[in-house]
Amino acid sequence: MMLKRVARLPLWLAELFSGTKSFVANPLIGSRRLNRWGLHVGRVALAHGVMRLRMAMLSWRVPSEDRRQFIEQGFVLKRNYLPEDEYRALVEEVRQGQGEVRQCIQGDARTRRMLLAPEVLEKMPRTRALLRDPVFRRLMRFCAGHLRMPICHAERVMNGVNEAPPDPQTNLHVDTFQPTMKFWLYLEDVSDLNGPFVFVPGSTRLSRERLSWEYRMSLQAREHADRYTARGSFRVEPEAAARLGNAPPQSFKVPGNTLLIANTFGVHARGHAQPGTSRLALWGMSRTNPFIPLPGLGFESLNRLQYRVLQRMRRREDERAAARGAQASWHRVEGRDAWQQ
Numbered sequence: 001m002m003l004k005r006v007a008r009l010p011l012w013l014a015e016l017f018s019g020t021k022s023f024v025a026n027p028l029i030g031s032r033r034l035n036r037w038g039l040h041v042g043r044v045a046l047a048h049g050v051m052r053l054r055m056a057m058l059s060w061r062v063p064s065e066d067r068r069q070f071i072e073q074g075f076v077l078k079r080n081y082l083p084e085d086e087y088r089a090l091v092e093e094v095r096q097g098q099g100e101v102r103q104c105i106q107g108d109a110r111t112r113r114m115l116l117a118p119e120v121l122e123k124m125p126r127t128r129a130l131l132r133d134p135v136f137r138r139l140m141r142f143c144a145g146h147l148r149m150p151i152c153h154a155e156r157v158m159n160g161v162n163e164a165p166p167d168p169q170t171n172l173h174v175d176t177f178q179p180t181m182k183f184w185l186y187l188e189d190v191s192d193l194n195g196p197f198v199f200v201p202g203s204t205r206l207s208r209e210r211l212s213w214e215y216r217m218s219l220q221a222r223e224h225a226d227r228y229t230a231r232g233s234f235r236v237e238p239e240a241a242a243r244l245g246n247a248p249p250q251s252f253k254v255p256g257n258t259l260l261i262a263n264t265f266g267v268h269a270r271g272h273a274q275p276g277t278s279r280l281a282l283w284g285m286s287r288t289n290p291f292i293p294l295p296g297l298g299f300e301s302l303n304r305l306q307y308r309v310l311q312r313m314r315r316r317e318d319e320r321a322a323a324r325g326a327q328a329s330w331h332r333v334e335g336r337d338a339w340q341q
Contacts, residue, residue: 016043017291021176021232023221029232030222040177040218041211047178047290048206048265054145054295062142070143074204074266077252081185081259082130090126091187091256094154094282097124101338102314102330108160108275109167113153113283113330114339117307127154127282130185143261144181144286147298151306155184155283156339159195160275168228170272172198172236172249175264177214178290179204183261185282186254195273196253197260202246203267209243241267 005027012028016039023030031039052071059067070076082090099120103112114120121128130136131152141147159167190196203210217234224230241249244267251271252260262268288296317328 018289019176019178019287021178022230023218023224023232024230032219032222035215035218038215041215044177044211044214045206050290050293051145051179053293055142057295058138058142058145058147060138062138066139067142070261070263072205073201075199075201075260075262076139076143077254078259079254080257082257084257086126087257090130091280093124093126094187094280095340097127097154097339099154099339100311101333103333104330105162106169107167108162108164109169109270109273110158110161112156112158112333112339115307115310116152116154116282117311118304130282139261140181140183140284140286141295141298143183143263144288145179145295146286146288147296148286148288148306149298149303150181150183150284150286151310152282152284154339155281156278157195157270158278159273160277166272167270169270170195172200172238172241172267172269173228174203174234174236174267176232176287178265178287180264180285180287181261182264182285183259183283186256186258186260187280187282188256189254190256190258190279191253192251192271193274194277194279196251196271197262198249198251198269198271199262200241200245200247200249200267203241203244204263204265205246207244213240213244236267 012026015026016028020026020029028034029040035041055067055071066076066078081087097114097120099114099117101112101114103110105111116124116127116131121131131149137149140150144150184197188194214234217229221229221232221234226235229235236244249267249269252258254260314328314330318331321328321331
């Protein structure tokens with residue numbers, strides 16, 4: 001056992017300089033002694049410094065109001081993003097889309113996503129045009145702090161579909177220790193009925209209160225009863241959330257055709273929803289190595305390659321799960337009507 005730990009030490013050390021976040025999987029990240037000395041807080045501060053540098057490099061021709069809102073509040077909100085006729089055509093195209101559909105069931109919620117891989121976009125010209133639009137791309141790259149575009153899906157969240165405890169995503173939380181960009185272009189109206197995105201404005205700033213909270217959480221995360229916290233996605237108590245931002249949690253009850261981009265290092269959650277409701281959106285996420293000071297490369301070949309890598313990873317997860325007689329957490333949904341259900 002000792003020899004095995006010694007052999008893995010170089011890997012654990014290397015992971016300190018990557019986006020690895022689990023306090024359970026990596027004993028260095030989870031070390032109470034190292035975190036008492038400031039390891040976790042140091043990683044948080046360094047990751048944010050690097051991200052601000054990369055964002056500055058990618059700020060050219062991004063509207064100043066968008067930059068200000070994202071940096072100060074942690075999100076960008078743009079209503080009526082597309083002309084009405086283009087939006088209606090996009091909604092219909094996404095609803096009729098044909099691609100690999102996978103789903104994840106968490107608590108009483110089911111999330112289905114159709115990967116917008118290059119071969120799928122060949123049959124979805126309006127979606128392809130949006131994702132290749134220069135204005136859209138500049139904003140995505142700035143918020144991601146990286147030239148590589150986010151991996152994009154069409155997403156349908158279905159609420160209250162299982163007799164199970166509540167969806168854990170409805171608990172306030174942060175995704176990871178580093179800035180991470182997610183976006184939604186809502187293709188349906190979002191209200192209290194179908195679960196609006198909830199975000200604490202200003203909770204992405206490294207205030208003294210936020211760093212103190214990160215420090216305290218790092219000392220208890222490895223043994224924390226909540227498995228998401230132990231894996232580096234800290235759950236946030238409501239009273240703590242009120243101190244970490246500059247305003248109460250905000251529910252984004254917005255009409256369709258609203259673009260929302262959020263830094264999910266900020267405190268956020270999926271709003272509670274009525275059983276039997278759903279919402280449809282284009283969804284994407286970018287999470288890159290937070291310690292590399294350059295914003296990477298934006299070649300289209302690399303954008304395409306990341307979809308191939310993800311598809312291969314998912315097939316391997318399917319195989320490993322099948323060997324255990326189980327399903328992968330994101331497993332395929334078969335049938336011609338898998339997306340239309």
